[in-house]
Amino acid sequence: MFALIDANNFYTSCERVFNPKLNGKPIVVLSNNDGCVVARSNEVKALGVKMGIPVFQIRPLIEQHHIQVYSSNYSLYGDLSQRVMATLGEFTPEIEVYSIDEAFLMLPNVQDWNDYLHQIQATVKRWTGIPVSIGVAPTKTLAKIANHLAKTTPDAAGVFTLLDTATQERMLSQVKVSDVWGIGRQWAKRLKQHGIETALQLREANEWQIKQRMGVVAMRIVLELRGLSCLPLELCPPPKKMRTVSRSFEHPVESRAELKEAIATYTSRAAAKLRGDNLIAGVLTVFVMTNQFIHNEPQYQNSASISLPVATNDTAELIHYAMRATDTIFRKGYRYKRAGVNLTELIPDTIEQRNLFDDLNKRERSRQLMQVIDNINRKFGSETVRYATTGLKRDWQMKAVCRSPRFTTRWDELAEVS
DNA sequence: TCTGGGGTCCTAGGACCC
C-alpha cells in the first residue's frame, strides 16, 4: 500500500516550531519577492484567503485580523523537512521524498491501519513539531486523494484509508475531478464539457478516449483511480535536468545594460547551484518576457540557447556565454502575442473542432475552413492569416490555426512597444 | 481522387506539480 504523508500548512508550521507563540494565531508566508501568499495557517484559510493571492490585495484583511506576515525562510524549511523525512525513514526504507513537505511510503499490510498511521503521525509530531496528514491506498493517485480526505474529513483526525472498492467508490463520488492529482484547471474544464465532474466519473470513463483526447498522462490517472498502479515509488531521485534562476523586476527594464547586468547576476547564482548539486551544464538558456499583468499591451517573449563546447559550472565561463545568448536575443528580432488576440476563441476546442470536421464531407469541411479563415482575416488581418495557416495541410489540421497567434517583426519595433 | 514511406532530431508550446 502507498501512503502519502503531507505536512499541514508546512511553512507556517515551521514558523510555529521556530516561534511557539504563533500557535493559534493567523499566519501567512510570502513568496520570494514578498509578492504572493504561498502558505496559510488554518485560521487564515478560514478567512477565505486563497493560495497565491498577491499580498497587496489582502492588506485590509491583514490589518483587520492581525495576520502575522512572514517572508519565506527556505533554509529553515529545508532543515525541518529533512528531519521529517528522516523520521519517516525510521518506519520504512521504501520512501520517496516527493517535495519539501510530502513523501510517499510503501507500507506493509498491517492489521490495524488506524493505530499504525496514528503512531507515525504522533512520532513525527513529537520528534519534529510538524503536524502531518496521512492517506493510504493501493496507488499513488488514490493515496493523494486519501490524504486530501484526511485533511477535509472532520473526524478523520488526519488519517484516511481507501483500501477496498466500496469505500473508494463511495468517497470518489464526493471528490471533484479538479481535486485529483494531475488534473489541473484546463483538463478539469475539458472533462466537464464531457460531463465528467467527479473523480468517480473519471475512474469510470473510457480510458482510450481519454488517451486520445488528453494524452497518455491522463490515461494513467484513470487507471490509477481504478487501483491499477502505474506510477512506481522512486526511491532515489534522478539528478536534475535543469537549474533555473529567474526573477521578476520591480520596475519595467528598458535598457539592455540593465538587463545584461541582471542576467549576469542570475547566471552566477545558477552556477553556484550547479556546483552545489555537483552538476555541469551542457546547454545554457537565457529567456526574457514582458510583464504579463499589463493587459492591452503587446506581450513579448524570447529566448536563446547555447550549446557549450565543454560542459561546465564555472561562473565566469557561464556568464560569458549568457552574455552571448543575450546578444543573440537582441539580434534575433522578436515575437510577441498581440494583447487581446486569442485565436482559440474563434475555435474553442481543437479536438472538438477536428472531430467536427471528421464527421463532415470534404466540400462542407472546406466551406467551414474558408469561413474560419475569413473570420480571422476580418478580425486580425492577413498577417495573422499567414501565420494561422502555416502548416495547414490538405487534411485540414486545424491545430495549426489554433497554434499560431504570433507575429514576427524586428527588434527596433520593440522600442515603440515598450 | 490520388500524391511514398520510413525515420531522426530539434523546437515551441501546453499541460501538470509543489
Place this chain on the structure above:
DNA sequence: TCTGGGGTCCTAGGACCC
C-alpha cells in the same frame, strides 16, 4: 505601486535524410 520561483513530461510540427 505591488501580481513567485522552480521544476517535469508529453506532443505536434518542421527540417532534414534516405
